[in-house]
Amino acid sequence: MNFIKYNLIGLINTLIHWSIYFYSLYELNFSSTISNVIGFLFAATGSYIFNSKFNYNQEINTIRYIKFLFIMSILAYTIALIFQSQELSHFIMLITYTLTSVILGFFLTKYWVFKK
Template sequence: MNFLSDDLFRFIKFALVGVLNTLMNWIIFFILNASGFYYLVANIISYSISTLNSYLWNSRWVFKYQGDNKKETTLKFIVLNIFGLVLNTIILFVLVDKLKLNKMVGLIITTAIVMIINYMINKFWVFRGTNS
């Protein structure tokens, strides 16, 4: 495979992991919330579990990271996901409250923007030096 097709294939795998983690997050949240957990606690737990799952799939399957410094990579991944959450919230707020877009349209646009940024930061900062 040439560079472009390798990158496209990696991006598709990254997107698949993202979709599955989003579903995991929502399912865990709804189960915990329906079981009586306070919704903020349910959100923290579901987000944390899906972020861990995302790290495992991204490091082993998408980027096939084999670097020596796993602690640094893990910390970078956590920082990136906190940044992604903040960025996602800001973009969604601007699109819906300031530009008056429909919430679902805003969510779709926000997800696409953050997914691309998240992929690029994962590739060039979090999992830099990958062997795949």
Template structure:
């Protein structure tokens, strides 16, 4: 399981970079709130994460149901973290770091035991 988590983390680094860039553009160029910026960053990065993890981490086929399960869970997590950040007036960097940490751990557990549970 540790090797699997290491693969998931490697893809997560690229996913995080994508997410952070989009988040920054939304906050500093488009002047959106953090919930919207976090969700936009998520939307752009989530497809990469899903397909890369299906292929390289879990060696599983991609199905519409798996995609919807993954996107639904991670999207909800993204909005909740962004909403909480706005309510607490957290600086954007704190929101990014918090979401990155939470989504890495929760995303791995959810992917392994729910989304790709039947993968060989």
């Protein structure tokens, strides 16, 4: 059940991430890497709060929040950097990040961030 809740929360946060990403990229003229990290930070904060409360039934905690941001930031930054260095599609980069964070992010958060 955690995986389903994780993905429902992730769907909302993906919309937030992508909206901020494209706004930062095309309206603010930031690089793909920076746009991805900014979009991610907004979405990840919401994701952490909702997963804490509704998925893992745990109180919001600074250490867990930092661990969550660390894991998800490394994923977001690494994927964006690879795609930017190869001049690949921004849209494909977002899809790749989304799929990676669904699988890797779930297991890393379940077994490290929210481990009881």
